[in-house]
Every structure is written in C-alpha cells, then in structure tokens.
Amino acid sequence: MFGRRTAPIEAPSAAPADAKPRRTAAAAPKAAPKPAPKAAKPAKKAVPAAPPRVAKTSSSEQAPTSQPVEIGGRSDEYFQTKTTIFNALIDTIDLSQLAQLDTESAAEEIRDIVNEIISIKNVQMSIAEQEALLQDICNDVLGYGPLEPLLARDDIADIMVNGSSRVFIEVGGKIQLTNVRFRDNSQLMNICQRIVSQVGRRVDEASPICDARLPDGSRVNVIAPPLAIDGAALTIRKFKKDKLRMDDLINFGSISPEGAKVLEIVGCCRINTLISGGTGSGKTTLLNCMTGYIEHDERVITCEDAAELQLQQPHVVRLETRPPNLEGQGEVTMRDLVKNCLRMRPERIIVGEVRGPEAFDLLQAMNTGHDGSMGTLHANSPREALQRVESMITMGGYNLPSKTIREMIVGSIDVIIQAARLRDGSRRITHVTEVLGTEGDTIITQDLFIYDMDGEDAEGNIAGRHRSTGIARPAFWDRARYYGREAELAEALDAAAE
Numbered sequence: 001m002f003g004r005r006t007a008p009i010e011a012p013s014a015a016p017a018d019a020k021p022r023r024t025a026a027a028a029p030k031a032a033p034k035p036a037p038k039a040a041k042p043a044k045k046a047v048p049a050a051p052p053r054v055a056k057t058s059s060s061e062q063a064p065t066s067q068p069v070e071i072g073g074r075s076d077e078y079f080q081t082k083t084t085i086f087n088a089l090i091d092t093i094d095l096s097q098l099a100q101l102d103t104e105s106a107a108e109e110i111r112d113i114v115n116e117i118i119s120i121k122n123v124q125m126s127i128a129e130q131e132a133l134l135q136d137i138c139n140d141v142l143g144y145g146p147l148e149p150l151l152a153r154d155d156i157a158d159i160m161v162n163g164s165s166r167v168f169i170e171v172g173g174k175i176q177l178t179n180v181r182f183r184d185n186s187q188l189m190n191i192c193q194r195i196v197s198q199v200g201r202r203v204d205e206a207s208p209i210c211d212a213r214l215p216d217g218s219r220v221n222v223i224a225p226p227l228a229i230d231g232a233a234l235t236i237r238k239f240k241k242d243k244l245r246m247d248d249l250i251n252f253g254s255i256s257p258e259g260a261k262v263l264e265i266v267g268c269c270r271i272n273t274l275i276s277g278g279t280g281s282g283k284t285t286l287l288n289c290m291t292g293y294i295e296h297d298e299r300v301i302t303c304e305d306a307a308e309l310q311l312q313q314p315h316v317v318r319l320e321t322r323p324p325n326l327e328g329q330g331e332v333t334m335r336d337l338v339k340n341c342l343r344m345r346p347e348r349i350i351v352g353e354v355r356g357p358e359a360f361d362l363l364q365a366m367n368t369g370h371d372g373s374m375g376t377l378h379a380n381s382p383r384e385a386l387q388r389v390e391s392m393i394t395m396g397g398y399n400l401p402s403k404t405i406r407e408m409i410v411g412s413i414d415v416i417i418q419a420a421r422l423r424d425g426s427r428r429i430t431h432v433t434e435v436l437g438t439e440g441d442t443i444i445t446q447d448l449f450i451y452d453m454d455g456e457d458a459e460g461n462i463a464g465r466h467r468s469t470g471i472a473r474p475a476f477w478d479r480a481r482y483y484g485r486e487a488e489l490a491e492a493l494d495a496a497a498e
C-alpha cells in the first residue's frame, strides 16, 4: 500500500489475532478535503444544528463562557483513543509519500490504515464513533485538524485559539469557550504552518508573527512562541460568503429604517465617509453595505489588506497589499496602493482599513475630486476617529502644523459613521456625525443620528432606539439636492425625530 512503512502494526497482546475491522453500515463517505469539509458526524450526542447565518443578538441563548460549548460531542475518552490510533498511524505511514498523493487518495489510504489499526488494537467503538474518528484523523493529517468543524460552520464570526487546549469562538456577538482542542502545541504549530505556507510564508521561532489567508478568504493571524507564551495564538476572522446587507442590519436593529435611508443618501450622493468602530464592531460589513449605493457607472478602486469587500458594480478594480516575502523583500503597503490609485483615474477610492500614513493620501484623494471615497478605522467615537486620523498623519512623518492637518481633515471628511459592538453582543450604528469645520484649533462636528440606550430587557439584551437629533438641514443638504434626494433626506430625518 502506497505511503505505508514496512514495519507492521504492533498488535497489543490482548487483541485477538483474528480481530476484523468493524465495517460501517453504509459505504464510508470520502473524507472531505480542505478548504471546508463537512463537520464530522457526531460520536454520541447530536451536533446542535448550526444556527442561521444571521448572528443572533439574544444573549439568553448563549452558553455561559465558563462552560465549553460542545463541538461534535467528543468525550475525553474519545480524545485518548484518537491519540493512540493517531500515533499508531504515524508509525505506520510515511507522511512524505502520502503528501505526494492527491487529497482523495490520501484520505482513502488513511481510512484503510485507521480501520486496520482499530481492528488490530481491538478498539471498541460504535459505527458513528468510528466514522467521526476517521474524519477527525483525515482532518488532522490533510486539513486543519480540530479547526475543520469550526471552519465549516457559517454562523461563527471568529475562531480564537490560545494554545492547544483553549479554543474560543464568537457566535452571535458572544465569545464562547469550546471543547475543541489540539493534541499538543506541536500539532497546533503544524496546523499554523500548514495555513501560512499556502500563502508562501513561514511561522517559527525566527519569524513568529504572520498574517495569512485561508483558501475561502478567511483572515488569519498567527503569533507563535516564544512571543506567545502559552503556545501559538491563532486568530481567524471567518469570511462570510453571504455578506450582510443593509436590510439585514435593519432587521437586527443595528440601524433604523430612517437611519438606513440617511446612509443610503450619504452613499449615493458621493459624500466622503469614514466608518469608525472597535475590533469586530462591523465596520467592514457596513462599508460593504455602503458600497452597494455606488452607481454602476462609477469607476471604483478598492485597497485592502485582505480582500473582504464584495462590490457588485461592474467597474471595480480590487487591490490588495502584500507582506514582505521570506527574505523581507517585496512588501507593498497600503500607502503604496492608495498613492498608485490616484494614477488610475478612480472616481471613488475605498480603503478597507486606514491604519497608517495612507490616511494622508486618502484625505488628499477625498479633497481632489474623488468624492464619495470611503474607509474604515479603529476608534471608539467620531471625535476619537478624527484624532486618530490626525495622529496617523503626524506619525507618518509629514512635517505639517496640526492646524493644517485639521483643516485638511475638515476639507476632506464629510461624515463619520460609528459602529459599536455592545456588551450583549449586538452590533449597532451609534452615530452618524457630520464634520462641519474648525473653530480656532478645534474641529466642529454635529451628530445627525444617534442610538439612545434605554437599559436592558429581562434577557440582558440592550434596549434602545435610533433617533435623529433634530437637525433638519445637514451640511450635505445641497449635495443631496444636487442629486435630487433632499426630499427623502428631509423625510427620513423628520420621521426619526419623532
């Protein structure tokens, strides 16, 4: 058999010599290869059906963080058996030869050998357990091991691995500990290595920090020992194939219908917009929704660290930054991309995330005829977002007085939309704020829309409502009129003030 070592499998003395492998009732399904195989069949307990793709906001339905969420219903005993069988498998097969096979044949080979080991070692297992074990072992050898069932679930937003035995997931805005674990830190490192090698990178003691992407587009960050003290830390932001749309955000209560109307007008009237928010607050999702209002005849250029946006327009050029290669060369930064964009005759520039000196170039683009450009940045309030832009420009080494930088900010950014993840796990748009001008050295802003919190309901969900602040004529009124949308704007603001 290809890939098998010559040494026979050692049978424990207790095992009867004629023990036959237990046959599964149905033909064993082929082990699904990466990127997203089906979750393994349950061993004992039924796998809870994956919740709908829509993140829930109810905290009452979440398992408490202290109790691990069961994924695939694996018991401690199961993990022990799996380790024994896995070790026997590694002694039996030659992994380097196995690597030369295509995934399907390699999975077939592994299944044959594992069935034989189970039979020789006389391991008592139900058919379902055996099927789950075969699937898990194929995942370990050929895929992303224990991560596979998590990667297959569409309702998980983030997977956070803190060393081999603590794996957290974020579902419905809540972080939960799972019972998923790796055999040991070296298995975790192997899987990290497998992930990053697909994008031509390496993660080890010499280069312990690495960003990568899974084949399905999910964003990955690995930080390995010795920097990560308790074993490698792996963070995956799952790529959602079915991106949330503005209607979904309205249904979740992230924004009111009137607020969404104002955002629609902001998006289609080519108003320069920054989306601000904390980590995982829904900035990219909101940016993606806002791009939905761009006219189909506009030439749009997007610049991202990892392509997450899904623009539906026909005239879009998508650009992505590039990290340095193993020799530390060939890096293309966000600043390089934004600067280059300006030579590509864009009508709008969309920057996935502004985090450095590219802020200067984006402001310049906004200022020089690329109206309707957009970007996101990390900040906890619209005011803080403006401070962040200023400090990004200052830190970029531009020797400009702060008054000049502020004037530049005011001349470029029209609206800041603030997104937040509240403590009940729900995401809300908390502010739609206009940047009006400067008074002395201070930037003047005005809130158009805000989210008022009224406290918590019995289930711990935050109650509140979106309302307009009573401003009847926002500063972008003339622009809305230019695009023939002023009546809708007035109607939305009026309705939300009641």
Ligand SMILES: Nc1ncnc2c1ncn2[C@@H]1O[C@H](COP(=O)(O)OP(=O)(O)OP(=O)(O)O)[C@@H](O)[C@H]1O
Pocket (backbone or CB within 6 Å): 055, 156, 157, 158, 237, 240, 244, 249, 252, 254, 277, 278, 279, 280, 281, 282, 283, 284, 285, 286, 426, 427, 428
């Ligand atoms: N309004 C919303 N309601 C429910 N879930 C949401 C909402 N907005 C975003 N999400 C989900 O939250 C997760 C994080 O969203 P997103 O990537 O947009 O956040 P982000 O602020 O860009 O994060 P990061 O700071 O890591 O870039 C995604 O799984 C997304 O589907």
Ligand SMILES: [Mg+2]
Pocket (backbone or CB within 6 Å): 283, 284, 285, 353
């Ligand atoms: Mg983002």
